[in-house]
Amino acid sequence: MFDKSRLNTLPDSPGVYLMKGSDDTVLYVGKAKNLKKRVRSYFSAAGESRWHIRFLVARVANVEVIVTDTEKEALILENTLIKKYRPRYNLDLRDDKTYxxxxxxxxxxxxxxxxxxxxxxxxxxxxxxxxxxxxxxxxxxxxxxxxxxxxxxxxxxxxxxxxxxxxxxxxxxxxxxxxxxxxxxxxxxxxxxxxxxxxxxxxxxxxxxxxxxxxxxxxxxxxxxxxxxxxxxxxxxEKQKMVTAEGDADVLGMHREGNTISLALLFIRGGRLVGSRSYILAWELEDEEAVSSFLNDYYSREVFIPDQVLLPLPIADGAALEELLSERRGKRLAITHPLRGTKADLVRLAGKNAETALREKRQRDEGSETILAELMERLHLRKPPRRIECYDISNIQGSYPVGSRVSFLDGKADKKSYRHYRIKTVSGADDFAMMQEVLSRRFRDGPAQDAYPDLIIVDGGPGQLNILTTVLNELKVEGIDAASLAKSRVEQDMTAEELTRSAERVFLPGRKNPVVLRQNSAPLLLLAQIRDEAHRFAITYHKKLRGKDTIQSALDAIPGIGPKRRRELLRHFGSMRGIRAASREELAAMPSVPPALAEAIWTALHEKDKGGTP
Structure with missing residues (x-):
């Protein structure tokens, strides 16, 4: 438990506070204009009565503070520490992609x-x-x-x-x-x-x-x-509708249900609504802190910063955020909470978008739960397969062999858990041995490396499934269901007027006959989607390795081209296509390429061309 007597020793200056658990794990990072006043508010009688604060405070064993000179410095430091520790109770914008x-x-x-x-x-x-x-x-x-x-x-x-x-x-x-x-x-x-x-x-x-x-x-x-x-x-x-006076603005809307908060950004450019973006986040503290943390995190990325940001509620550190974002933008930015007029209508519209996004997510989640429950029943699994992994192998007659692992969580791709495997121990076109190597490397380090899935799927029939179950048994991996998904085949019927295809089949351990799921049913479509994604991921990596090797081989075959010159050529011309498009004079203009070598490079790369010199 946290020793509340420490609250009296906290400074009255601006800064950042780190709330830590008994194992010294950082639970929450916050910033404050007055550290003593802000931290004490969590442990006051009023603070303890707020349900969304009690979960955090009950776990706090220690509070560490870092004093800063200004609120702006506290905002910058807070953002840095959140990205470093990824605390459980802070906002986590998992979607790192930019538009x-x-x-x-x-x-x-x-x-x-x-x-x-x-x-x-x-x-x-x-x-x-x-x-x-x-x-x-x-x-x-x-x-x-x-x-x-x-x-x-x-x-x-x-x-x-x-x-x-x-x-x-x-x-x-x-x-x-x-x-x-x-x-x-x-x-x-x-x-x-x-x-x-x-x-x-x-x-x-x-x-x-x-x-x-x-x-x-x-x-x-x-x-x-x-x-x-x-x-x-x-x-x-003529079809574009002006929604406000000319100018650029981002409009933030918010909707909350329990400890889930939905934030929606509307992008106003040149006075017109051009797009939107939504975030669904777990959040158990005050709404004001959520808005402030979101703005600091979102605009710390390489995104467009507009003339103004319209908010659904006022925030205490609005002036400090204005100063910080204006500095990042290089021009003045205004953060406002409009109460009436067109801007207030836009904020309400953003709020409706946030509510709609959360409702649609709940509907998708309910649909995923139904699909996973049906999958558990049809495949006789021990529990609903919330996390599913799928493995595939890609090679051309044993050359450039690679394996892939894709992971789906609650029916959606979890791309941060995707993995590539470069085959190291198998020579020749032996897909079974390659699959065994990939699965052995996946599970030999135990669950400490990566959390175990509920269900593993391999692309193929009983042979691939046997490899999977053998590896799991040898490594004493328990609690994971296994299956293989075999693609549909063309039925061999010479008397038929039209070609027909068999159904996709799911093979299970210890069962001779496959499970045939109803065609176009949601469970089968999910399994096929996961299988196809594993295949795509493997093929992409295979092509990448093959392309790199082709580039290196084409240059390395030229006498006088070593690793250093190859890197210089690729860096100067951007790609193999750029080198091939270069003239003899452009090649010879590089300081490290003498005229004789430039001639040799050009000749080697154009020896199969039927046309003349450019």
Missing amino acids: FSLRIDTAEEFPRITIIRKVLRDGARYFGPYSSASSAREALQQLYKLFPLRHYPLETCRKRRRPCLFFQMKQCSAPCHGRITIEEYQELVQGAVLFLEGRNRALMKIYRQRMAEAAGNERFEEAARFRDLIRAIEVTV
């Missing part, structure tokens, strides 16, 4: 728009976020139709003898071949930036003025081009 954004560096001679994940402070302009690469590409394709900016690096395009196909499609202005002046290209860049910012009224005003000016000077072709561009912009934006 896609569009990037344009207006300082370039002919700026190009690219799709990226990381938003860096490099002086470039960023627009987004987009929920997927496909949605970002769709936006980019629409943009190219309005503003034909270049698609590829200038160096790559200038190596061509003529403009690429995008120029013929009027989706590129071909600056690489001098088909547009720098001034005209910069006008396209200005229009693209205004369009991405959502400043369509300003953009249309500029183009109408230019159209009128061109028509007045009898440059009718130019006036017609601006007319068509204005019409295209009008068609593009």
Whole structure:
């Protein structure tokens, strides 16, 4: 138990406190403007009456504090310590992926728009976020139709003898071949930036003025081009609804049920709602702390930071967070809790999104529980298979052999538990021996390395299943159910008018006949999904190893190319494709490549080409 007499010795200054359990495990990390006042609130009579505090306080054996000079420093230190210790009672944004954004560096001679994940402070302009690469590409394709900016690096395009196909499609202005002046290209860049910012009224005003000016000077072709561009912009934006005044904002909504909290972010860009994102998190403390911790964690990543953040409730450290996020952004940011008007309506809309996301998750969880319960019944398992692992082997006649392990938790992929295995002890195309090696390596270290699953599936029939059960018995692994899933086969019936396929079959230990689950039933679809994911994961790794070896072999076969020169070539040209596309002069321009070696490299990489020199 925690000695409450220590509370009187805590400082009155800002800082960070770490609540630790009896085994010195960090349970919770928090920050405070006044450490003594904040920590004492947990152990007061009022604090103990709050149910979501009692769970934490009952486990606290010690409180360690770190004093800082300012609240902003406390926020930075809190975020650092949370990422270091991953405390049980802090918010854990398990979804570490960032959304896609569009990037344009207006300082370039002919700026190009690219799709990226990381938003860096490099002086470039960023627009987004987009929920997927496909949605970002769709936006980019629409943009190219309005503003034909270049698609590829200038160096790559200038190596061509003529403009690429995008120029013929009027989706590129071909600056690489001098088909547009720098001034005209910069006008396209200005229009693209205004369009991405959502400043369509300003953009249309500029183009109408230019159209009128061109028509007045009898440059009718130019006036017609601006007319068509204005019409295209009008068609593009007519379906977009302005939700607030022009500007960028992130709107946070919150919904809570017990110790589960749902947070939803709405992304407002250029005054329009462009997307959203939801987080479902376990949280047992106050809502204010949840919002503050979420903002600090989310915006510490390489994400776009908008002009303002709208919150569903006021937070005590709002001023410190404003200062910190403004510093990260490089410009002023405002954090507000609107009570009325359009902004308050947006916060309520975000709250509805958070509530909907939590309701949908509960429905999915209930559906998963039903599927797992049915799976347990049909396969006669000892318990519902909450965690399922599946293994597969990939090789080409024994070359580049690899194994894969995928893990599903409650019917959903748990990708942090995926593993690759490079086969070390088997030569030749012996899938059974490879499977035995992979399974032995998985279970030889015991559950301390990785928690054991409830069910293991191997891709194949009784032979693969026998390998699995043999390994489990030899290593004395108990409490795990085993099964193999055999793919459907084409039925051999020469008299039939159409080809038919057999059902997918599940083989169980000690049972001769397979279990045939109803086709397209939820349990069978889940097993097939897990099996196919293991196969995909193995194939991807196999292709990666084979590709690396192909690259190294192609270069290593050239006399005078060693590991050092190979790395330098790949680093300079970016890839094997880049080296192959380089001319003799470009190869010889590298300090470590003499002209004779450049000639040998070019000849070796083009000896199978039927065409001449470029």
